[in-house]
Amino acid sequence: MSPRLDLALQSGLSLSQPLTVLGPTLASDLSALPRETQMVQPFKPFHDHFANQGFAVVPEADDPCQDAIVILPRAKALARSMVHQACARASGVVVVDGAKTDGVDSLLKDIRKRVAVEGPISKAHGKIFWFQSDRQAFADWAAPEHQTADGFQTAPGVFSADGIDPASALLLAALPAKLGACVADLGAGWGYLSAGLLQTPGLKALHLVEADHTALNCAQTNVADPRAQFHWADAVTWRASEPIDTVVMNPPFHTGRSAEPELGQGFIRSAAKNLTRNGSLWMVANRHLPYEAALTDAFSHVEEVTGDNRFKVFHASRPRR
Numbered sequence: 001m002s003p004r005l006d007l008a009l010q011s012g013l014s015l016s017q018p019l020t021v022l023g024p025t026l027a028s029d030l031s032a033l034p035r036e037t038q039m040v041q042p043f044k045p046f047h048d049h050f051a052n053q054g055f056a057v058v059p060e061a062d063d064p065c066q067d068a069i070v071i072l073p074r075a076k077a078l079a080r081s082m083v084h085q086a087c088a089r090a091s092g093v094v095v096v097d098g099a100k101t102d103g104v105d106s107l108l109k110d111i112r113k114r115v116a117v118e119g120p121i122s123k124a125h126g127k128i129f130w131f132q133s134d135r136q137a138f139a140d141w142a143a144p145e146h147q148t149a150d151g152f153q154t155a156p157g158v159f160s161a162d163g164i165d166p167a168s169a170l171l172l173a174a175l176p177a178k179l180g181a182c183v184a185d186l187g188a189g190w191g192y193l194s195a196g197l198l199q200t201p202g203l204k205a206l207h208l209v210e211a212d213h214t215a216l217n218c219a220q221t222n223v224a225d226p227r228a229q230f231h232w233a234d235a236v237t238w239r240a241s242e243p244i245d246t247v248v249m250n251p252p253f254h255t256g257r258s259a260e261p262e263l264g265q266g267f268i269r270s271a272a273k274n275l276t277r278n279g280s281l282w283m284v285a286n287r288h289l290p291y292e293a294a295l296t297d298a299f300s301h302v303e304e305v306t307g308d309n310r311f312k313v314f315h316a317s318r319p320r321r
């Protein structure tokens with residue numbers, strides 16, 4: 001059991017069903033909670049982790065519950081919207097559990113200005129505290145119904161929520177005029193690259209593969225086109241239902257705080273597996289990330305086509321079988 005939750009339960013916190021946990025991650029050991037507990041997790045790999053443990057997991061939910069636990073994310077706007085959501089749904093207690101590095105101290109300070117807080121308990125570089133659910137007190141923390149940036153729909157906590165990512169813009173500008181009939185965007189986010197890909201002549205099918213359900217919802221608004229197919233999936237294991245001519249991607253390099261280049265390397269292998277024999281991969285990456293070996297392992301031809309001191313754009317072709 002998570003050490004902070006364990007301590008809170010020993011210190012008088014009592015939780016009743018229906019209980020909802022918002023945003024549990026792989027770092028949250030919640031295995032001691034009853035399996036009827038609902039986990040709300042929009043990120044597919046984490047979602048599947050809790051589903052495999054036997055919990056009822058959903059990517060989003062707004063049905064009422066008795067008590068709610070918020071596992072604090074790093075993005076402040078998302079953290080606030082989760083506290084609002086917990087209060088909108090729970091009629092009993094709302095618990096907040098977070099790491100110092102994710103801003104739990106400043107959130108606690110802000111919450112204390114609005115409601116009476118119990119706890120807080122400090123443990124394992126973080127804090128846990130709880131309060132009686134109060135819908136009115138956090139009404140202004142609701143996620144905006146229509147959040148836009150650079151003319152696109154985004155949402156709190158999604159990648160590049162405040163506007164177009166410069167690396168993705170560099171990649172889009174570097175693409176050739178034609179990419180073939182069937183194209184995939186791995187880690188499509190809210191759909192910036194895909195919206196550009198739809199302009200390429202001859203494109204008949206575009207697969208947007210994205211693990212974050214919230215981002216994919218935004219993409220469905222930003223990429224409203226009958227040729228687009230949306231897949232809520234882990235791009236590392238996703239397999240297309242048809243041969244793909246070109247994969248375009250700006251792969252993620254972390255799910256937690258530190259860099260995980262093996263994630264992008266998994267995307268590269270997945271791209272190679274999904275492509276036709278003459279297929280191409282176009283990808284952008286932060287310059288310091290070590291992707292060259294994974295690229296030359298998976299493709300016969302690899303070239304850095306452009307870049308600057310921050311980013312590099314690769315074209316890789318002829319996937320090795």
Ligand SMILES: C[S@@+](CC[C@H](N)C(=O)[O-])C[C@H]1O[C@@H](n2cnc3c(N)ncnc32)[C@H](O)[C@@H]1O
Nearest residue numbers: 159168187188189192210211212234235250252
């Ligand atoms: C660097 S962002 C690029 C987003 C978008 N293509 C753009 O250019 O704005 C990487 C995206 O990959 C998504 N992601 C992370 N892990 C993933 C996984 N295992 N499978 C699919 N998508 C994933 C993230 O949610 C994020 O939206």
